[in-house]
Every structure is written in C-alpha cells, then in structure tokens.
Amino acid sequence: MNQEEFLQVSGLEKVPVYWDRRYTKNLDQLSKPIYTVKLEEDVEVILRDGTKTYVDVYHPAEIEKAPSLIAYSAYSKKMQRMRHGSLPGASNYFDHSLEAGDMEFFVSRGYTFIVPDGRGIGRSEGEYLGVYNPQEQEDVYDYIEWAATQCPWSTEKVALEGYSYFGIIQALAAALQPPHLVCIMPLSYTDDYYQHGYYGGVADTYMNMYWELCPSNNPVPWTTKMMSEEEMKKRIEEVQEDPDIAINTYFSKIFNVWPPKYHTFYLDYLLHPQEDDFWRPRSMKYKYDKINVPVYFKCGWAPTGRWSAPVFNAMNSPELKTYKRCGVMEGYNGMELPYRFMNEEMLRWYDYWMKGIDTGIIDEPPMKLNILGRGYRYEYEYPLARTCWKKLYLHTFGNLRWEPVVEGSLPPDSFTHRPPHITTEVESLTYRTDRLSRPTEFTGPIELHLWASIDATDANFIVKLWQITPGGTRMPVCRTGSLKASYPLDKEKSQIGRPVHDYTKRIPVAPGEIREYVIEINPIGMVFPAGSQIELEIKAMDNFLPQSGAWQAKMDHLGPIPSANTVNYKIYRDKDYPSYILMPYIPETPGELWLQPIVEDDIVIGGSGGGNTH
Structure with a gap:
C-alpha cells in the first residue's frame, strides 16, 4: 500500500x-x-x-x-x-x-x-x-x-x-x-502525585502555575476540609518557620491572606511537604x-x-x-x-x-x-529482560568510566551551594565519559549511587544526565533526578533501577557523615551515536531564570526550592566509596520487535512529536 x-x-x-x-x-x-x-x-x-x-x-x-x-x-x-x-x-x-x-x-x-x-x-x-x-x-x-x-x-x-x-x-x-x-x-x-510535585521529596515551584491555568471563581484550599481553622493557622505558622520558605516573598503573599483565597492549591502544596492524606487520594x-x-x-x-x-x-x-x-x-x-x-x-x-x-x-x-x-x-x-546493567563510575578529574576506581582514600570532590538571595551563581560538579566508539542503546530506568557528605542536617541533591553530541552540543537526556537527603531509602521496596524512599518522615543527616544516596533518574530510551559522550551533572539547585533579566514570573522558573543556607557538599568516588550511575544497556534487539511501516514508501523523519508536559 x-x-x-x-x-x-x-x-x-x-x-x-x-x-x-x-x-x-x-x-x-x-x-x-x-x-x-x-x-x-x-x-x-x-x-x-x-x-x-x-x-x-x-x-x-x-x-x-x-x-x-x-x-x-x-x-x-x-x-x-x-x-x-x-x-x-x-x-x-x-x-x-x-x-x-x-x-x-x-x-x-x-x-x-x-x-x-x-x-x-x-x-x-x-x-x-x-x-x-x-x-x-x-x-x-x-x-x-x-x-x-x-x-x-x-x-x-x-x-x-x-x-x-x-x-x-x-x-x-x-x-x-x-x-x-x-x-x-x-x-x-x-x-x-506527591513525587509529581516533590520529586525525591524536593519541593518545587512547578505547582505554582496552576494559579494561572485554572480560572476559578471560588478557590478554596483542600486543607480546610482536613483540619479546623485553628489547626490550619497553626500549620501555616509552622511551615513559614522553614528557612527555605521564610526567605521567599512570593510564599509570604500566599500565607498571609485570610480566609485563604489567594493561590489556594499552592498553599495546599506548601502545607503538606511530606506524603500524607492530602496526597494519597490523588x-x-x-x-x-x-x-x-x-x-x-x-x-x-x-x-x-x-x-x-x-x-x-x-x-x-x-x-x-x-x-x-x-x-x-x-x-x-x-x-x-x-x-x-x-x-x-x-x-x-x-x-x-x-x-x-x-x-x-x-x-x-x-x-x-x-x-x-x-x-x-x-x-x-x-x-527489558535482555538489559545488561552497567555501572558507570565517577572518577577523578571529572571522568565517567565503566571501570571501577582501584585506589582508596582519595580526597573528595566538592562544591558549595550558596542560596539565591546572596548570589545568582549555581555551583555544580560534572563527570563525562570518553567518546563512545559505536552507537550504544540505553533503555530503561536509571539510578545514581552517590557517596557524599554535607555539613548540614539536610540538603537537596539535583542530578542531570546530558548527551554531548559528536559536534559538541550539550543535549538533555534526563534533566531531572532529585532527592532530599533526610528521606530514608526503603531497601525492601526498592528494585533495581527503581529506588523507593519513605517520604512520610525525615531523619536528619549527621553533618560530615559519609553515606550513600540512591537517586532515581528519569527512564530513557535512546541510542547514543558513535562519537557522543555521556555527562552527569550534580548540583544543589537549578536556575531556570530567563537570561534576559526580565522580572516577570520568576517564581514559575525557580524550579526546585533551594536551601536558604550555605551548604558544602563532598562527593566521594574511590574504591572505598564507589559512586556510579546504573545504566540500562541494551546489547541487541530482535528484528521482529521493530515496527514495520504501514506504508511501504513511507519516509519517517525523526518520528517524535514532543515530550515536555505538565
């Protein structure tokens, strides 16, 4: 045909x-x-x-x-x-x-x-x-x-x-x-829906946009159906004491309206920072x-x-x-x-x-x-049953390699998060592979095993995966993986490539303690061409602000709500503390699994529509 x-x-x-x-x-x-x-x-x-x-x-x-x-x-x-x-x-x-x-x-x-x-x-x-x-x-x-x-x-x-x-x-x-x-x-x-807004337990301004998307004539926060007026006012006071929240004037506007009619869904969002009976029915x-x-x-x-x-x-x-x-x-x-x-x-x-x-x-x-x-x-x-799980290890000098580090007791890499009310700079660490010698497919879930210490009782980890094209262009693969350090890993529920954390409770981190964090990164399905590279980026916040300097709608682009404190991160990657990305390598695919075009002379360019949603 x-x-x-x-x-x-x-x-x-x-x-x-x-x-x-x-x-x-x-x-x-x-x-x-x-x-x-x-x-x-x-x-x-x-x-x-x-x-x-x-x-x-x-x-x-x-x-x-x-x-x-x-x-x-x-x-x-x-x-x-x-x-x-x-x-x-x-x-x-x-x-x-x-x-x-x-x-x-x-x-x-x-x-x-x-x-x-x-x-x-x-x-x-x-x-x-x-x-x-x-x-x-x-x-x-x-x-x-x-x-x-x-x-x-x-x-x-x-x-x-x-x-x-x-x-x-x-x-x-x-x-x-x-x-x-x-x-x-x-x-x-x-x-x-909890992780939809608090990915890895990290609060995000993503939900802020619903104020402009939903033309409500009578907005009421759901929290008013969950607790008395006195209890809700107390909750608002408690949440405003969070240093990360207290520094933001946009949040203050939401909290200080009574009865609560301004930005009601985002008020609900901020009042429920852990997974509870607000999130479960959704x-x-x-x-x-x-x-x-x-x-x-x-x-x-x-x-x-x-x-x-x-x-x-x-x-x-x-x-x-x-x-x-x-x-x-x-x-x-x-x-x-x-x-x-x-x-x-x-x-x-x-x-x-x-x-x-x-x-x-x-x-x-x-x-x-x-x-x-x-x-x-x-x-x-x-x-996929034919997945070969490959560990891509973090090395010194910003390298990513398939071979583990053979030396122990190596000094860690480090970066310092400084909050956005004192600087616009966002520090990060990056690790990059050598150029791939042939086209290589990775399809499936990804997780990062990261040995790290922080000099605080809690902190945010934000990780991104990039493809560096043969021509040198930096293309996003997975721009989202995050974890708040205080949420414990549930090892019994976790599966390979799919870590599970308990978001109902926070356990403060001992400052300076070296511990392993297991961070989910979005699944991918793609073939990296020969000559391309894989890059891992680790940071504490994400700066989505437009570079033009325009003041409008900066809250919509804030992304993960950053810590209001200066926090130093140390990233370990040696024989004693092997940090690595677990990658879903697909060595081959039977020919019969590939689609056969319905039109014999059909020409498919790209074959993709779009994937950026809310």
Missing part, C-alpha cells in the same frame, strides 16, 4: 509513524470524517449534591446518537475550542492548558465530545478545591453518568480523553467504577485494584518532570488486572498544542472499545516505545 492508497482507505490526513502493518487492520472500517460539528454551549449539569455546572457539547449534526468522549480539567471549556494553528512551546501564545484534544477530529467521525467547566470553574457554581481533589474525581463520575443516561444523543457508552490534567484525572475517576465508563486513554500520566498507585476498564497509558521520554516512570509502574502493577497497554510515543522535540500527535492511535483505541470495530490494536504487544535515534518498536516487559 502506498501513501495515497492508505489515506483514501483510512480517511485520515496523515500516515501515523507509530502504526505497524502487521497489526493495523480494517482500515476501511475506521470511523470516517463525514459529519459536521454542532455545538451546544453551556448545557446545565447538576451534580449529585445539587451544584449547578455547565458543559459544552460538540455533537455530530447528522446523527441522533453517538458514543461520548469527555475531556475534563479545570482549565476552562471555552478556550479548548480556540484555534490559531498548532503552536510550539517557543510561541509567546503557547498555552499549556489547551489540552482537551482535537474535538473536530472525533466529532466529524461520529463521536460526541463533552468539555465541562467543573465546580468553581468559569460560571459553574461551587468551590474549586484544587487539582485532582477527591470531590473532583466524584464529579467526573457524575459527568460520565449524566452523559450516558440523561442525554438524548447518548449511546450509553462513555470514554475519557485528553492530555496532562485531562489524562491524569482519567484513572482517578475510573477507580470509582462509574457503570457506563467503557475505557480510558490517559495521554499523560502520573501515579504518585495518587493512583494506591488504587490500581479499583480500575475495571481497559486502559492505554501514553507518555514521552521526559527530559523534565517525572512522567514516564509512572506509566511503567502501572504496567508492572499486579493490582491493575484489567487490559492495559502503554506507548512511550514522543521525544524531546517540543509539544504543539492543540495536541494532535496521537489522534490516529486514539481513533483505533476508541473505535475498538466504543464502536466494536476490530482495528487490531489489542493484537499488538503491550508496550510500544519510540527509541530516540532509532525508531519505534514493541516490548513485552519493563525493564
């Missing part, structure tokens, strides 16, 4: 780079774009407690009934239909909340598409209680059942759809087991046994944030017993919104479960990975 024949038979506008001719079938039966879109705006939906909310309904005008897709977030329904071309992150008009998906694509193919303004959002009544809160999860249940049982256009089949916020909420709502939910497809996902890792519908998890190899590890956790979970599959489909090229990269894969998924069309999607192996620098392939497990 050539490209012209494929487009004619399938009714699609492009040839998906992630489809395989061996598994894609019945293209002539795929839903075709033959309908026009009819919009019903501000349809009233009364939630179970009587709260009046509004949804926008996009329906195929030429048919009475259609299966429904619900795209839910607190990002505002009206803006989801704004169209000004696909915008990359570099555009000044890029808005990361434009993530409901491509409603025209699906409605023209015979799906009803529903986008709510949840309680407290837009014109909807009620209190907005923050991202993924338990009330919101129940509300999504109500929208599902409303769409299935109270709407004249319904076939009583409902699925959830969307990216990032729209994706994460799907599994949480599915765990409540709404009777008419047929399937879900989270296009971006996390199962540990974390799918405690609820996998509750999901009973088919699920397709999707993510990209994430240069920032903790996005791909949760997808693999879900695939490995013995509690998640329903049909499940995943795709790590994107690379680092930067996402464009409105999001369309997965339209064709979503159509195969929804057509199969919602319309009974055998698209071949459940015949594929359970994991489909875009190996950067090589292409798409299938896998059956994670980590």
